[in-house]
Each structure stands twice: as structure tokens, then as C-alpha cells.
Amino acid sequence: MFGRLHSWGRRHPAVVDLLWLTPFLLISFANLELLRSGDAHLIGRDLGPWGFLALAVALVAPMFWMRRHPLAVFTAVSLVSFAQWLAEVQPQFFNLSVLIAMYGVASHCTPRWAVGALLTSELGIFLSLIQSPGDPDGRSFASSSVFVVAIWITGIYTSTRRRYLEGLEERAERAERERDQQARLATAAERARIARELHDVVAHNVSVMIVQADGAGYALGGGNPDTAREAMRTISATGRRALAEMRRMVGVLRADDTAEEYTPQPGLSQLDDLVTRVRSSGLPVDLRVTGIRQALPEGEELTVYRIVQEALTNTLKHGGPGTRATVEMEYGVRELLLRVTDDGRGAAAPRSPDGHGLVGMRERAAVFGGSVDACPRPGGGFQVTARLPVGEPAAG
Template identity: 40%
Template sequence: MTRIDRARCRLKAHPLALDAALAAGVLGCMVAGSFVDPHGEHGVTWGVRTPDPLSIVLMALGAAALVFRRRAPLTVLALTGAVSLIECVTGDPRAPVAMSAVIALYTVASTTDRPTTWRAGLLTMTVLTGAAMLAGPLPWYAQENLAIFAWTGIGATAGDAVRSRRAVVQAIRERAERAERTREEEARRRVAEERLRIARDLHDVVAHHIALVNVQAGVAAHVMDKRPDQAKEALAHVREASRSALNELRATVGLLRQSGDPEAPTEPAPGLDRLDELAGTFRSAGLPVEVARADQGTTLPAAVGLAAYRVIQEALTNVRKHAGPEAKAEVSVVRVGPNIEITVLDDGAGPDDRPPGDEGGGHGLLGMRERVSALGGFLTTGPRFGGGFRVHAILPVKARTAAPGEPGGPGRPGGPGEPGETV
């Protein structure tokens, strides 16, 4: 920080002292100007005339009022205008008492609004100039009378310009601060969204494959002694499921470890074109799955296809985990107008007659709901009449982001965060 900056900071910290110094300087200028005759024989001459006592008193009163110009600008303008008016009418009109009124008018213009500046400026200019022209001892066209009009106008204009510049600088500063806050909030929002996306993907991958590994490992342990061939087949499924889980985890961790922009994936994101393969993995784990499709070969955007795939994957995983060993699942994919509807049904009651996903503390249904809501669709889940569970998702064929208050958005049925529907 330079000396000028330090001095400016000290002056801003003590405004009353600054105004007192300004008042002393204005008083000195007024007193010095009262000794000057601008119309002397040799031009401007010094010491030819002396101010009368009344002029000195009026100059002192006007300067003293300027000490409080920041605290009460309009009051100070009224006081300095009054002493200037008295000087114009009764004293020597060539004594520069009006200088204090000019400074006060500048303060009003720089600290108030423009309408106030116009009213105060016109009133001060009219009263002082009119009094000097009509009631003063000099002719109305005298240079001193016109100088009052000019200097009051300059004071009001300069103060308004300073106020406008301060407003512009303040607006620029506020805009910069708002932009900085917006950037920080946007960065935090993107980080939170990315964390949710990664957590959701990891949950989908791990929950699906680990559920299959758990089921097949249980089968292998059950038939190891009596049917070793079936146990080997179950262990082969365990190996395949664990290899798939490791590959997907390795790909996800690889993306997280990249310092720059992620490279394009070497394998397309899963979609409904891999629905039969997904159903086959569950059939090999002992869950009968029937698939019915009536989507007329609809080509879905990658985001919609991935969301549909993950919804079906999570729903079938929940059936495998919670619906019991005798449960069966049905998957239907139907094109209805501009939407694609996904329905997963099962007929199992689950342990202790609880519907799948009613344990609480998990994130499966919440993750499904977030995926669907992010695309502008909505998801409904709940137990079926007579037993079983139902997952129904409606996704727009053309992906879009759901706004707050829209179906599937926050605050509407099917939006994220409804209680009692997490796995």
C-alpha cells in the first residue's frame, strides 16, 4: 500500500477531521478573496480593499457549518445559503461568502438523489442570484452576480457527476461480487451433482453384481456335496459377475483419477438393447424373468436408455434380494406417445411379508428416482394388491431436465426425496 493509499484510508476513518480541515481551507480562501479587487487599475490587485466585520462574521459562520456537511447536508446548505443571502443583500457583494454555499450544494448533490439535487440546486441558484441582482448594491448585470449563478451551477453539476460515478463503481463492484458468488455456487453445485452421479453409478454396479455373487455363492455352498456339477456352474457365474463388477469399478475409478478431461469410453453405455443380456444374468441366478416389449424399435437417447437400463437392473436386483426364492419377475417396455414406460412386477412377498425395498437405509429406489427425475420423467413404486411389488417409470423419449414443480421434479409426486421408498 502506497503513502497516498494509507493517507486516504486515514482520512476516511476520520471524516469529521477531514471536513474541519476543508472548512478551514474554505475560510482561508474566502478571507483571502475578500482582500482582492478584480477591477483595479492594474488588473487584479491585492490589499486594495478590506472586508467589513459583518462579512467576516458571515464567512466564519458559513465555514463553520461545513464541518457538519456529511451529517446534515440539507441543513448545512440552508445555513450557508442564508449567510450568503445576507451578504448579497446587506454586506459587500464582492465578499466570496457564497463559496460555502457552493461547497454545501456540492455535498447535497453528491450524497442524495438527482431529484433532490435539481430542487436544491435550482432553489439555491434562483434565490442567491435573484437577491444579488434585485436587492444588492451592484447593477444586476455585474460580474459578481453572474459569478454566483455560475458557481452554484458548477457545484451542483460536479456533485451529481461524483454521485453518478460512485453509483457506477458500486454497481460494477456488486456485479463482480455477485458473479464470483455465482461461480462458486455453480462449482459447488456441479461438484455435488457429480458426487451424486458417481455414488449412484457405483451403487447400481456394486448392488447388482454383489447380489448375483451372493445368490450364486449360496447355491454353490448348498449343492457342493451332492451336485458338484451344479456347484461348478454356480461358481462360474460368481466368477463372471465378480469380473464384470471389477471391470466397471476399474473404469469408474479410472475416470476419477484422470487429471484432465475424461477420454471417450471404449464401450457404449448400457441401454435397452442389452435388456435380454441383463435378464439372462438374473435367470442364471435363479430368478425367472419374463420380458415383454412394445416399443416398436424406438431409438432412445443415450441418457434415457441408460436410465431405463439402470431402473430395470435395480428393480430386478431388489426382487432377487428381497422377494424370496420363489418369486418371479415381469419386465415390460412400452412406447406410449412421446414417452417410454418401464414396468417391473414381481409376485413375491419377501421376508416377513415386507415388500422389496422397505428396509430403509439404502439408496436404490432413491437413485432410480433421481435418474428418472433428472430426465423430466417420474417414478412410482409400491406394493401390489395381493402381494408383490411394482416399479413403474415414465421416461420422455427426448430427454429433458425437469424443472421444479413439473412431474418428477422437486416438490411433485414422483420427485426425489419421498420418505419410505429407499432400498
């Protein structure tokens, strides 16, 4: 409730200022009616109703701008009050605007101006008391000073509190920006890795196409061999140009990988080996494949392999002792459903602040128009679900 009111007040500062000024206006008009009826009077010069109203407006109206210009408002109401003292006019209820303006200076301005506002307010209290009946033991000044200092300390506390909250908000925003930046860096690194791997896969297929096209150009005979040979030459030249262009565009990604061994990328045929290695690491894993196996591009097979690898690696790191994992692959007519589940600690498992494995999974799946969902299971454990499109069923 308080949080909603605070948020509403921050969105409508002018309305809030007008609301808390309303009691000053009402009491001032009430005193004005008493003055007109003769039930109240002003010590010193008789200002009359209009003079009283002008004084009230001069002290209350500037408070509307206190939030935006606290120092100027305090200066204005202090000068009006000093002029009121020179005119020997008794302090009224609306003279409290000086203390409220002092609070505004203490809560919005620098400590130097805050101390200046406090001393000015104390001087005003002293001047108002020496104009009133005598105070031989100084008790009235002491009690009034305690009241003024209490208001001033409240303003200082408000200023300190606001700066503290602003610092927290700034740190939270900076942490959020850094987190987003780390996520973007992780995404860029994962995309670079995907690009390198796709480069290897596609380059291999294009290279095979070139070799086969060259062989077909020499082997074809009969019919119209010249035309067939020319077509094969065109396929060969096109393949070479595509390979050269792809190497030129992606080659920059390999600038720092000159020492990397370009071993063949894993696919679905290596899933059994992956499961065996994970079992030897101490995590029991069951692999289940259902449905009619569909033909997948090599890059998509690599994506499936990497998702399973990352999910099982996370289970090893976060699942805890006694955890079991299950890898399920279900071939449908249009999509491959991949589900990796475990019965480990799930939501209770500690998360690494710099881990971006799930980001990499989603980026890999998105390359082929798929998706990845990862979340704790209601009964405990964790589940990673990936959906990837598939092509036509493999022949034979």
C-alpha cells in the first residue's frame, strides 16, 4: 500500500504539493474569518483582512515550488517573515512555512546550505521571542530550538536516505547493464562458435560436391556429353566460388584459432559415446529414441549433440549426489522433440553467475528455427526441452 502511494506521489509531484499545502490554506482562511468577526486580532499594526490575506499568500504560495527550488523558497519566506517582524506583526500559523522550507533545504541541498537554513531559522525563533512577552530563563527559546532542530535532522535523514536509495538504484541498473552485456558477449561468442562449426560442415559438403562434379564431368558420356560436361563444370565453378566466399566471410572468426585441430564435428551417431562418457563420470544416464528416424542436416545433428552435452554437463555440476538423468528423443512428422531430465536438486541447485550454457542452447536451436525451454521440475530435478524441425524420412 505504502509502495503504491509512494510511486503515485513520484508520478504526480504537483498534486502532492497541493495536497499538503491545503491545511495551511484552510487554517489561514479560518483565521481570516475570525479576524473579520472581531474574535481575533494581530499584535502590532492592524493589517486588516486584506493585509492578513496578503501575508498568508506570501508565506504559503511559494511552498508550491519548494520541491523544485528549495533554496529560493526558503529565502523568500524568510524575507517575508523578517518583514513581518519589522512590522511588529504577531507570528501566525502559516509562519511554519519557514520551518517547512528549512526542511526542504536540508533534504535537497548541500550540507552547507542546510546548516545556513538551520541558523537562519534559529535566528527567526530568537527574534520572534524577543518581540513577545519576556522569557527570563530562556525555556521558550530552548524548547522551540529543539523543535526546529528535530525538523532539520528529519530533513538531513531524508536527504541521506534518498541518496542511499539512489545509490542502490544506480548500482542495480549498473549490475543489470553489466549482466546484459555479459549475456550479449556470451551470445556473440556462441554465435561465432556456431559459425565456425557450420563452416566446417558446409565446407565439407561443398568440397564433396566439387569432387563429384569434377568426376561426373569426365565420366559422363553418350547423349550430349558436351552439354553435360559444361553443366558439371558450372557446378564445380559455382561450388568453388561459394566455398571461397564463405571462407572469406567466416575466416575472420578463425583468426585466433590457428592452433585448433579441425576434427570432424560430432552428430547423432556419437550420442551413445557421449552417454557412455557421462556414465563413466558417475552420472547414470538412460538414452531413449522413439519414432521413425528422420534425416537431419549435419549442422542440426551437431546442435542436438551440443544441447544434450550441455544439459548433461549441467546435471553433473548441479544435480548433486545420487542424481539420475534421462535423454529422450522423439521423432515426429515435422519436428524432433528432445528432452533431457534429471531428478537432482532442481531449483535448489546453485547457479553459476557467469554460466551462459542455456543462452548457447537457445542460439543453436534458433539457427534452425527451433526452440529450447529449461526449467526446474515441479517434483524436483531439472528439465531441458528442445524442439527442432526435421526433414523427410531417411531412405531405407
